[in-house]
Each structure stands twice: as C-alpha cells, then as structure tokens.
Amino acid sequence: MAIEDPVLFRRVFKITGGDFQNAGSVSKEIKKALKQLNTDAEVIWRAMIVSYEAEMNVVLYARECEMTLEISQSGIHLVFDDRGPGIPDVGLAMTEGYSTATREMRERGFGAGLGLPNIKKTSDHLEVVSTVGFGTRLDIRLMFPAAVSKAA
Amino acid sequence: MRVRDIVTALSLEIIHEGEHLDDPVEGGYVGDLLSDVIASARRRDFWITIQSHENIIAVATLKDLAGVVLAKNTTPHAETVEHAKRENVTLLRSSMTSYQLVARLAGLGISGDR
Numbered sequence: 001m002a003i004e005d006p007v008l009f010r011r012v013f014k015i016t017g018g019d020f021q022n023a024g025s026v027s028k029e030i031k032k033a034l035k036q037l038n039t040d041a042e043v044i045w046r047a048m049i050v051s052y053e054a055e056m057n058v059v060l061y062a063r064e065c066e067m068t069l070e071i072s073q074s075g076i077h078l079v080f081d082d083r084g085p086g087i088p089d090v091g092l093a094m095t096e097g098y099s100t101a102t103r104e105m106r107e108r109g110f111g112a113g114l115g116l117p118n119i120k121k122t123s124d125h126l127e128v129v130s131t132v133g134f135g136t137r138l139d140i141r142l143m144f145p146a147a148v149s150k151a152a
Numbered sequence: 153m154r155v156r157d158i159v160t161a162l163s164l165e166i167i168h169e170g171e172h173l174d175d176p177v178e179g180g181y182v183g184d185l186l187s188d189v190i191a192s193a194r195r196r197d198f199w200i201t202i203q204s205h206e207n208i209i210a211v212a213t214l215k216d217l218a219g220v221v222l223a224k225n226t227t228p229h230a231e232t233v234e235h236a237k238r239e240n241v242t243l244l245r246s247s248m249t250s251y252q253l254v255a256r257l258a259g260l261g262i263s264g265d266r
Contacts, residue, residue, distance in 0.1 A: 021231065024210025031214060045195070048214040052190050056207075109203045114187035122191070 009033060009071040015055055017063040017084060020108075027051040030069055030078075037071060040145055047076055047142055049122045053115045054080045054138055060105055061085060062135065075124070075143040086132040094120060094128070153177055153260060155219050155242055158198065162246060162256050164221060167233060170242030177218045179264045180257055182250050186211055193217060194266070198257065200250045204228045209235035209243075218242070223250040 011033065013026045030051050034044045058065040062084030070077040087093045094116050101111020120126045125141035156173045159166060181193040182200045186207060193199055195216045201208060204226050212220050219242035222228060228236075228243065236243040246253055258264075 020205070020207060023207055024214060027214050028210070041195075045215075049191050052210070052214055053187065056186070108205055108207065109184050109186040109189075109201075112185045112187050114185070114191065118187055118191045 005072045005074045007070045007072050007077075009037060009069070011069050013067040013069070015058045015062075015065040015067055015080075015082075017058055017061070017065070017082075019059060023056060023059045024052060026055050026067055033069065033071070034076070039071075039076075043076070043142055043144055046122050047078075050119050050140055050142065051078060053118050054078070054140070056110060057115050057136075057138075058082050058084075060101065060110055073144075075141055078138075078140040078142075080138040080140075081135070082137070083135045086134055087128070087130040087136055088132050090128045090130055153262065155198070158257070158260065158262075159244060161260055162248070162253070165245040167222075167228060167243040167245055168236040168241065170219070170236065171240040172218050172242040175218045175242075177262055179266055180254065180262055181217075181264075182254060190215065198262070200253050202226045202250065204232060206231040206235045208232065209239055209241050212241045213239045219244055221246060221253060223248060223253055 015026055027048055031048060062082035065080055065082035068079045092098050096117040097113040099111045099113035105111040123140045124143045127139040130136040154174050154176055177198050178196040179194060180198040183189040184201050184203050190211050193215050196218045198219055199217050200221045200223050202223050208220055222245040225247045
C-alpha cells in the first residue's frame, strides 16, 4: 500500500494442504480481526467469501501456504503464497465451471469450478501468479466503501 | 420467526442446539456445493443441505447462518458434530427432502425474498 495508507494491522498465518479438519480456521481468525477493528459488515461478508475460497484451494490442492493479512485505512490486503503443484493455465482456472478436482473433493461439495471466479467477482483486485511445480500466489484486495468513493 | 419456532413447526431433530435457536430467520438457502453457499447464502439464512462433513460448520460460522438443516435424515460425520459444538452452530436434521423443507418454510412465510 502507498505511504499515505499505512498498514494498521498485519498478521501472518499458515495453512496446511489436506487439513480438512482445520479448513476455514484462518478465515475465522481474519473475521475476528476485522470485527475487532469495527470493519464494515458488508466488507467482512465479502472478505469471508474470498478468504474461505482461497483457504480451501490451499487445503484441496497445495502442500502449505503462508497467508498474510494487512489492513489499512483504505482496505484489506490478502496474500496467499503456497507451495504446491501450481496452475498450468491460469486463464482456464479463472473460467467458471472449470476444475481439476477429484471425485472425492466433488463429493464433499468442492470442485465446482467456482473458487477463483468467486474470488475475482467478490474482490476489488485479484492477481494470480503461478509456477507449475512450485506454487501459486494470490494477491487480493478489498477496498473499504469510504476508500472506494474517495478514489472514484 | 425464530429458529426455535421453525424447529417446533417442522419437528426438526436438534443435533446441536448452538447459539442461534433464538435468532430470527430472515431467509433460506439450499445448496450442496460449498462454493455456491459461501458466495450466495446471506446472514441469518437457514441452510438446507445433504452435505454431512465438517466443512459445512465453517461455512455456517463464516457466513453467520441461522442454522444448518441436514435433509433426508443425513447423518453428520462425528467431526461435524464436534465442530458444531466447538463453534456453537445450530445443527438440525429432518427426514424431509430439501424440496419438502423449502415448501414447508415458504408455508411459514419464509420466502427467501428480502
């Protein structure tokens, strides 16, 4: 974020691939932090869609992930940096309905090909950088309503 | 109408009471795809599903849902019940299908319109 928009809150979380038991717990921590900072309810609602989808992507596909949450005056910045198989074709992965999920994942109600499209739709900025065989980095921003109207 | 009133009216089985029995129900959502539910269910929605694994509890918690109803007598996994207890999520069950449950909820005036 720019110098005139200093980070007010920063925390780093770890997410473990394949850990269905704790899936959603990082999103819950984010929610708690946002509530403590009296974040607008609509922004929390959007942040939960984005963080849960990204967290589930790690649980479903990656080995591990370092997730950084930053909150500033203007909004929320989430970076999911995982070590995993990577995405061969990011454009295709952004297409609604496209998924490489296994049958087991689908039976659990995942793998509908909505994850990344949901994140894109719900956030104000999404950048996906992926290297096959190494990992994927999602850089996501959600702007607070006041910051959006100021920028407009 | 509160969750408790719906439990009585529809004879729902309470698997875990949770903290939402006295919450007002403002609408409902039906879905077994978790990405769809996380994207589209709204606060204080009653969620009807046949998914039985523990990840449904995280979805209910993150989206502040009024309760989760397992349709068709779906048996929750042991981990699901544990998570519901830990997160204090209201977890209910019915022998009715998702469609029958929606029809009954609509009859009680919970249309899903906001």
